[in-house]
Amino acid sequence: MAEQPQVIAFMVGAEIADDDPHKWIKLRALAISDAAEALEDAARSAEVWSRAAAVDAVAELAACPGFDLDDVCEAGEARVGEAGVDAALGVVAELQQVEMLRW
Numbered sequence: 001m002a003e004q005p006q007v008i009a010f011m012v013g014a015e016i017a018d019d020d021p022h023k024w025i026k027l028r029a030l031a032i033s034d035a036a037e038a039l040e041d042a043a044r045s046a047e048v049w050s051r052a053a054a055v056d057a058v059a060e061l062a063a064c065p066g067f068d069l070d071d072v073c074e075a076g077e078a079r080v081g082e083a084g085v086d087a088a089l090g091v092v093a094e095l096q097q098v099e100m101l102r103w
Helices: 022-063 067-102
Strands: none
Touching: 022 067
């Protein structure tokens, strides 16, 4: 008869005794949990960088005097949505204030 996989529940982060009969199952579960967390962090990081690059592109257009603000907003909303445009325009406003204080 084939051996059935063992499934047990335990708190991740709890100590695992050396004589625990389920030690290897728990260690494997911890390894899977750590790998899943690392993958989630990597995916989140890639998404953040992608959004930041898009917001940066909108901010660059908005800061350029050759572009009409309405056109920048329309193009930006198509790319990063209204919240992304708001974020980009916030960056531009802050940079413009810094420039004004500098002079």
